Amino acid sequence: MEIKGKLILAGVAASGGVARGKVKVITGIQDSDSFEEGSILVTRITDPTMVMMMAKSAAIVCDIGGLTSHPSIVSREMGIPCVVNAKTATTILQDGQEIVVDGTAGKIYFAE
Amino acid sequence: MTQEYPDWIDEYGEAFYSSFQMHDVRVHMPFNGWDFYPLFANLWVRKMYETVKLFREKGLRVGDVIERLPNHGSMKFKFSEIIMCLGLAHTPPERARFICDFFVEAIRAQTAGEALWANNKIHAFEDVGKVIAYSRPVPADRAHASEIGKIITGCATLGHGLYNDFCVDISYDMYGPYDVSGVYGDGALMLIRSFDDLNPTELWPHHTPFPFKKIRVFGIYKNIILRPTFVTCQMISTGNMIDNLSHFQVIVDGRAVNSLDELKVVREAILKSASSLYVEYQGFSFEKHKEFWLSQLGYQLKNLFDIVGLDWHPSQEMVNRVKDKELVPTVETYDIPREEFYEKFGIEYLKQVYRSA
Numbered sequence: 001m002e003i004k005g006k007l008i009l010a011g012v013a014a015s016g017g018v019a020r021g022k023v024k025v026i027t028g029i030q031d032s033d034s035f036e037e038g039s040i041l042v043t044r045i046t047d048p049t050m051v052m053m054m055a056k057s058a059a060i061v062c063d064i065g066g067l068t069s070h071p072s073i074v075s076r077e078m079g080i081p082c083v084v085n086a087k088t089a090t091t092i093l094q095d096g097q098e099i100v101v102d103g104t105a106g107k108i109y110f111a112e
Numbered sequence: 113m114t115q116e117y118p119d120w121i122d123e124y125g126e127a128f129y130s131s132f133q134m135h136d137v138r139v140h141m142p143f144n145g146w147d148f149y150p151l152f153a154n155l156w157v158r159k160m161y162e163t164v165k166l167f168r169e170k171g172l173r174v175g176d177v178i179e180r181l182p183n184h185g186s187m188k189f190k191f192s193e194i195i196m197c198l199g200l201a202h203t204p205p206e207r208a209r210f211i212c213d214f215f216v217e218a219i220r221a222q223t224a225g226e227a228l229w230a231n232n233k234i235h236a237f238e239d240v241g242k243v244i245a246y247s248r249p250v251p252a253d254r255a256h257a258s259e260i261g262k263i264i265t266g267c268a269t270l271g272h273g274l275y276n277d278f279c280v281d282i283s284y285d286m287y288g289p290y291d292v293s294g295v296y297g298d299g300a301l302m303l304i305r306s307f308d309d310l311n312p313t314e315l316w317p318h319h320t321p322f323p324f325k326k327i328r329v330f331g332i333y334k335n336i337i338l339r340p341t342f343v344t345c346q347m348i349s350t351g352n353m354i355d356n357l358s359h360f361q362v363i364v365d366g367r368a369v370n371s372l373d374e375l376k377v378v379r380e381a382i383l384k385s386a387s388s389l390y391v392e393y394q395g396f397s398f399e400k401h402k403e404f405w406l407s408q409l410g411y412q413l414k415n416l417f418d419i420v421g422l423d424w425h426p427s428q429e430m431v432n433r434v435k436d437k438e439l440v441p442t443v444e445t446y447d448i449p450r451e452e453f454y455e456k457f458g459i460e461y462l463k464q465v466y467r468s469a
Contacts, residue, residue, distance in 0.1 A: 017352060029391055045139045048269040048390035052383050055262045066446075067134035068346040074268060078261040079354030085136065 003100055005109035008093070011086035012065070013106030014072035019059035019081045020111050023097045025090055026053060040101060042093050045084075046071040054078070059101035061089045061108060075103070083108060117466035120216055120228055125459045127229035128192055131342035132446040132453075142393070142401045145278035146456075147439035149193065152406075154201035155430050159422075160194055161207055163413075164214040166420035174214075174221045182415045183308055184222045184234050185281035185344035190413055191215040192342070192457070193278070199461030208465040232287055232340040232347065240290045240302065247330040249359035250370050257357040259375040260329060266382030267307040267327055268345070273389040274312060274322075279408040283309050284345040289338040296332050296358060303338060303347070305329040310382075315411045322389075323381040325365050332359035402434045 003018065024031070024039040029049040035041070041057035043050065045064050051074075054060060058080060060071050065084030075082030081103025083089075089108070093099065098111040137144055149156070174181075181187060194215065198208045216228075224233040235243060252260075271283030285308065289301035307329075311322040336351030362369045364378055396404065406426035410417070414424040443456055454460045 016350070029387065047141060047394070048272045049387050049394065051266060051269040051386050051390075055265060055379075055383060064136050064138050066136040066139075067348060068131065068341060068343065069136055069139045070269075070272070073346060074265040076349050077264045077268075077353055079257070079352045 003102055003107075003109055004112045005100055007107055007109055008099065009061075009083075009086045009089055009108040011061070011083040011089075011106050011108075012067060012072075013102075013104055014065070014067055014069075014084045015060075015075035015080060015082035016104040017059075017079070017081040018100060018102050018104070020098070020100045021058040023093045023095055023099055025093060025095055026050065040099055042089050044090055045069070046074075059083075059103065061086050061093070061101060063087055063089050117463045118216075121459070121462055121466065123227070124195075124229050125454055127342040128457065128459070129450055129453050130230070131346065134341070134346075134348070135446055137443055137446055140277045141272070142276060142396070142405075143398075143439060144443065145193075145276075145405070146196070146443035147441055148402070148405065148434070149197055150200055150440040150442055151437055152430050152433045153197035154203075155427065155433060156409075157194070157197050157201045157203050157207075157211070159427070160211050163416060163420055163422055164211050166422065167214065170420065172419065174218050177419050178218075178221050180415055180419055181218055181222065182413050183282065183285045183306070184219070184232075184287070185285040186279075186412050187215065187219050187222060188229070189278075189281045189343060191219065195462055196456075196458040198465070199458030203465075205465035205468045208462070209469060212462070212465075229342055230340050232344050233290065234287050235290065237291070240292060241295075243290075243302070243304070243330070244292065244295060247328075247361040247363065248368070249330055249332050249361045252332075252357040252360045254354060255372055256360060256370070256375065257354040259372065259379050260331070260357065260360055260362065261354055262379045263327070263362065263375065263382060264305055264329055266379060266386050267305070267310060270310055270322065270382060270386035270389060271307065273386060273393045274310070274316065275408050275412065276405055278405075279412045281343070281345060282412045283307055286340075286344050286347050289333075289340075292332060297334070299334050300358060301333050301336070301338060303331050303333060305331070312411065314414075315407060319389075322385050324378070326363075327365075327378075327382075328363045330361045330363070331357055334358050399435065402437075403431055406430055406434065 021040045035053040037056045060082040062084045100109045224236045271280045285306045287304040292302045307327040311325045339348040410424040417424045
């Protein structure tokens, strides 16, 4: 699948597939109420309090993590794209931005 | 056996090293356990030695107690921590070999197939048919697969709260992949996720009981590649686990659950429990986390301690040892040369103790 858009970030390809959606940067369970179904969950690293949001997300992007870290394992089980170790995702990406996450290549683009 | 040490050590080193090259030490919660062990390594080794000594003195045989041992994932991961502790504690070689020989014997007995470490198979090929007959998988569609993915996510996450990142294997073990092409067609693989203890009332005696005790998910997949790692719950998959689920069965506390409505009920209960428990767990103070971590550690090997009649709770000496102490920076990254990694994780020490035999 050809992805059109400007490359923003690259990291470790943790779970394959491509998803498009709006960024929601989260820090913990306090973000649950404002997290909308189909959003792209962006965080430093997922923790178990975020599991309800993870189940509603279209893709997951984390600043840190490896192929066997929590977000990688659960995103593969849920069949959604995931990029970890994107380093500066939580500072570069802003709430509401429309992005495309390519979990197969480990790349994140601005959506066109 | 090479001229110097048993062959299993090289295979272990490779499997363990490869596994952690895919991990990130910064993500461990509630803290990096490798930095915790230096505080009490010699006490943990002493307990392991007492356990194995009792096992041998009682004349027990691994083959006779295999069903009562801690699960496969727990035995493997706890063994890796013990190996590190043997080095940290400068354990006398004879004592170190005594402990290691027991664990290798037990893990070998639990493992089917030739590879010992990066291998999740506990069922022999001829027994897989019995597993299918017991689980009776039903055809899956995308909606079922999505619910199952969320149930697995919820169970794995609940396990992280109940047991912490280093002891989670007790609640999340994974078996396979098994070739089931003879029943389900070309390329069909069966993977079993086993969540064995999701309601440990002895470990969480004051907590409201969790909704389910044991959940097993039997999944038949096509067109995916599954690669086991040293850590059994960290199987690497290539291919979409939702799109490629062909058949499934979910057994919840002995009951088959496979309708979409029932799966949603299980999913909702598990996700809520997982999230709320971790909020509570995150609220622990550092001191409370350290003390409870020791309980989680002991509980993971409870089945083994039960066999020999030892208490699984941490001794007061262990609790005192970690009280008011900071962690000891030991493993700051996994991204280090193999030689340095082997040194830090006790693998070089392991070679030495066998060389000296």
